[in-house]
Amino acid sequence: MFRVSCSSTLCLAIVLVVLAEFGTALGADSPAALIAQADLACMTRYLQESMIEAIALYEAVLPSLDTLSLSSQAYVLNRLSQLCYEATMFSDGNTPEDKELFTKGKAFGLQSLRLNPHFAAHESKGLKEALSYVTDVAAMHWTANNWGMLCGMNPIQGLLQQGSVLALFGRCVELSPGFWGGSSASALGSLQIMSPGALGGNKEAGLALVEDSIAMDPSYLHNRVILAEYWGFTYNYFGQLTGVRDAELIKRETAIVLEGEIGDWPFWNRQAKIAAERLLTRLREVTD
Numbered sequence: 001m002f003r004v005s006c007s008s009t010l011c012l013a014i015v016l017v018v019l020a021e022f023g024t025a026l027g028a029d030s031p032a033a034l035i036a037q038a039d040l041a042c043m044t045r046y047l048q049e050s051m052i053e054a055i056a057l058y059e060a061v062l063p064s065l066d067t068l069s070l071s072s073q074a075y076v077l078n079r080l081s082q083l084c085y086e087a088t089m090f091s092d093g094n095t096p097e098d099k100e101l102f103t104k105g106k107a108f109g110l111q112s113l114r115l116n117p118h119f120a121a122h123e124s125k126g127l128k129e130a131l132s133y134v135t136d137v138a139a140m141h142w143t144a145n146n147w148g149m150l151c152g153m154n155p156i157q158g159l160l161q162q163g164s165v166l167a168l169f170g171r172c173v174e175l176s177p178g179f180w181g182g183s184s185a186s187a188l189g190s191l192q193i194m195s196p197g198a199l200g201g202n203k204e205a206g207l208a209l210v211e212d213s214i215a216m217d218p219s220y221l222h223n224r225v226i227l228a229e230y231w232g233f234t235y236n237y238f239g240q241l242t243g244v245r246d247a248e249l250i251k252r253e254t255a256i257v258l259e260g261e262i263g264d265w266p267f268w269n270r271q272a273k274i275a276a277e278r279l280l281t282r283l284r285e286v287t288d
Contacts, residue, residue: 031064046267077112081105081142102146109143127164131171137179144168166200181220182213190230221257221272228253
């Protein structure tokens with residue numbers, strides 16, 4: 001979902017209410033009604049109960065998924081991939097439950113990608129070639145996010161599979177660099193900053209991507225968190241903190257995030273503010 005203005009948000013809410021009522025008239029458990037109710041819950045998914053409700057409603061559509069159009073199937077699967085990733089942000093650290101959500105989110109994303117017969121036909125020849133036939137940026141973006149987190153939870157898996165994550169984010173940036181506030185670009189940039197050259201890393205190119213993502217949509221605060229976290233601090237390949245590269249950058253970017261408005265990103269900007277506080281605590285711990 002691309003960001004919308006406040007007035008557009010109100011219009012969307014009205015439309016979704018109408019759809020929900022229309023769907024209820026047809027049957028409360030019809031796919032259309034379930035999707036409309038899930039969409040409504042998504043609007044307040046910064047509340048954990050709304051997040052849980054939205055996931056449950058979209059999952060309730062799955063038994064009837066093949067009765068929907070391909071575009072509707074992709075919409076439901078992409079939403080589930082996204083929400084599985086986002087739902088982990090309510091926990092402290094990576095838990096077994098988070099791993100289960102990331103695994104499900106990756107599977108939903110790949111299922112969405114395989115709705116494209118050309119992707120499915122070429123997947124055995126390598127992910128990068130198969131992605132050349134794909135234009136569904138949402139499916140690629142959320143698949144990459146979930147897959148990337150699984151790689152981070154298993155260093156050996158990360159070594160073997162990070163190239164696939166880079167390919168997914170790279171294809172997103174190629175097709176739609178501004179998607180979701182430019183977050184594909186910042187994600188790709190953070191990976192390039194963190195990775196050794198032999199695994200696709202390039203610190204300066206990664207920094208440029210993150211900076212570009214901020215310029216694409218300054219209202220999307222999470223990209224500034226990425227800059228502060230992955231350029232302000234230094235880490236080894238396994239994600240372990242090794243030091244501080246630029247303390248002033250961390251202070252500057254987190255201040256902008258903490259002073260910024262929630263605006264059109266009610267879930268992600270709230271998460272950005274929580275992350276900014278965490279980074280400042282980390283900076284104090286390292287430098288005091």
